[in-house]
Amino acid sequence: MNKFIRLACVALLSFSALAAQTAATQLDILNLKAQSEHVLTSGQPSQTDFAKLKQLGVENIINLRCDNETNWSEQELVTELGMNYYHIPVQSKADITIENATKLQALLNEHQKQTTLLHCASSNRVGALVALYNAITLKKPVDEAIEIGKQWGLKSLEGVVRSKVNEEVGQL
DSSP states (O other), X not given: OHHHHHHHHHHHHHHHHHHHHHHHHHOOOTTXXXXXXXXXXXXXXXXXXXXXXXXXXXXEEEEOSOGGGSSSOHHHHHHHTTOEEEEOOOOSGGGXXXXXXXXXXXXXXXXXTSOEEEEOSSSHHHHHXXXXXXXXXXXXXXXXXXXXXXXXXXXXXXXXXXXXXXXXXXXX
């Protein structure tokens, strides 16, 4: 019986990982990528993409865009679909802060057993906050933190992250 339970658990975990990867391949969302079994990152999903995300099992949406970046209410749409909506507005380089990176990580930790989509316009802000958190809070070398950030979508904000890390810990 013990062996059967272990096999069932392994099969269930494999299915969950496959489901996250399937979500990433069934949608046409800019820079959509499965970061882990329960975390997807992307650029801005369309209004119709959110219904598809819900059908694929996404339970939480974390939006790093500001309200003025779209002409519709993402929060209203997401909550009407029955998903949880979280908003950390990152409008400019000034909003790439350890406070916002810590808020983001706290949300990811809180929902670590639920499928979550984390997005901005292109995933660049997503990667910037992840890199900053890795460098400052987890004390990883800045180059390693930047590489992690790039896996999460960091591109043009790399210089901003390096500057913020330098300000915070004098590392570079």
